Amino acid sequence: MASLPRTSRAAVLSAPRQRVEIREIEILPPEAGAIVAKVEAATVCGTDVHIWEGDLQPEWPVGMGHEMVGRVAALGEGVVRDAADQPLQPGDRIVWAYPWCGKCYYCTIARQPSLCPNARMNGWRSAEKYPFLCGGFAEYCYILPQCRPVKVPDEVDSKVASSATCALRTVVHGFERLHAYGGIGVEPSVVILGTGPVGLYSLAMAIVSGAGQTISIGAPQRRIDLAHKWGATHTINLDEVTDSRERVEMVKKWTEGRGADLVIDAAGPAQAFSDGIEMIRRGGRMLVIGQATKKTVPFNPRMINHEMLEIIGVVSAHVTHFYKAMQFLKNHGERFNFSDMITNEYPLARVTEALQSMAALQEIKPAIIPTMS
Template identity: 45%
Template sequence: MTALPTTARAAVLVEAGKPLDIIDVPIPQVEPGAVLVETLASTICATDVHRWEGGFGGAVAGPIILGHEMTGRVVRLGEGVSRDSVGEDLAVGDRIIWAHGFCGQCDQCVIEGQPMLCGRPTLYMATPCSAFPYLTGGFAEYCYVFPNAGRVKVPDEVGDAAAAAAACALRTIVHAFDRLGGIDFRQTVVIQGAGPLGLFATVLASLSGAFRVIVIGGPSQRLDLAREWGADVTIDIGAVPDPAERQALVLEATGGRGGDVVIEAAGVPEAFNEGLGLLRVGGRFLVVGPTHGATVPFRPMTMIAKQPTIIGVRSAAIAHYGRALSLMRRHRDRFDWDALITSTRPLEDINEAMSSMKAWAEIKPAISYPR
């Protein structure tokens, strides 16, 4: 067995709003059922930026390693681990992506079959890196896959950074479309937001055979990719900053009806009420973007006037991770998944990459770990 180093470099959050520190973190022994991987690529999510800025509870309880979108190569298998979560043989050297840990012993996990709603989850970028198993975030040279975390092998046809993006944005959209239900050839889908969630929603709406896909967002680099990935109409919020004008454009494109399906993937407080305004009477409103925690004024009369179906989505189960990778493999010739990755930087430049993501200067920055 190849010897491993005793520590790994990691980017840790010590104080919200402050630059991440690069420190050495212990590499743990591997428990039964767990897996240790060397990180091949990590991608940055808006959730990482929100946590960095102080969202999700504000104060940091001890230094934590940020990052939850990562691809790793197996270097240690815990006792009893010989397969991934879908039954494929798993060995040292295989590439995997993995989920948060769900308890598997609660009503949501077992009775409802909704592990993403688990009441006792084990989450990445939530446990201080000063405590075992230390490597509990994606911005590190090695990462620990919890014993209760699902894991799936990455197909050879999918690159490291694209697979990392599938481990959050795409698996969430796969779950979201499950909850949404079918889209038929008559229906128009309006997608608010042209970030990774909105772009992957564009892919699935296109593959679902929607009559028309309209994407509202910006900047132009993102909208260019949205058109490549299936958008029929794009509306640049920089060129059309007035929500009323954007609504008029959507109504014009839909014969005055509005969208049959509106997907809120923008994640800004203003998008919720705007999205309801873009929705036709009796339409479906899929809410997947907000992680801001803001309170949004809402007119309950809208629920009567429009009789909408409002669908919320939280995270995903390991089945959605596996299906996300299958989608990438199946449609690799139609969609250039690597186009989502707009830069690759070493771990030492993590703060630059986070700032770039915060400023909307990129779609999806990646962190690499050359060895």
């Protein structure tokens, strides 16, 4: 414990569209069950951009960042193993799940902890309230006793592991939800709406899960190129094919006129949902992961029964999905070069530029490296 510094630099946003400031924040020694981790790498999620743009309302002033990987700096009393029963020691690289309460209806009876109303999400909380250091864009993070840590396999790069702590673990959770509804099937045709990190991870997971045909739809060209490189059988660049009816026709043409067995909505705009519904075959399914808008779109509910559509949603993830995301990266790192997604590195002082660059779609996944100056 003596090795812990007294304070940590941390990126704090006081109001939307402000410049992210770097504050010196006290590092509390870990209470029983807690961990203090030194952040090795953090990554910017689309949600961080939505917070910065004012679309989402965190506690202000917010300690930013919810995708991160740290090295154990200090262990609180009683912390000896990670969630997968592996021994945990100072210096180990870890990711960690959110602190669900473990006591409410959603945590216990429904067993859907990602719906826990008492969760205190990293990257959403005030930097002025206990335990102060909950955001990943910081030198150190305080990991509450309710969070479960998962060790990062040696084979997995820290920036890639970081990108998995929101994007990939949610995709893993989504695919698990699909399995609850009969799996993805044998050689299905899969449309993936969105070529950001959630869309690219969905593509990789669809391929590994046995998709026969994968159609990635997104923009700009750099992301489309990556979807191709990772194995998408077809792609549509939204900047080139701007008419949604034309996109639907292209998907129909590639799927023998029927439409896809499964559409994964890993985009942000509400329009993507409307497009996706038109792309599903009769009796097909849609997994909604990426919707981030408050905008509504017209939808005829009769399609659900007459066309026998299944629409499945997912939010966030449980500790099991963090673990499986790490295993996915370890097991398929040779098939997919996941580092392709990390397009830049920024020091803490330039978090604002990273957010601006992400908002302008100039990045796929920028990394924040707290030790960089």
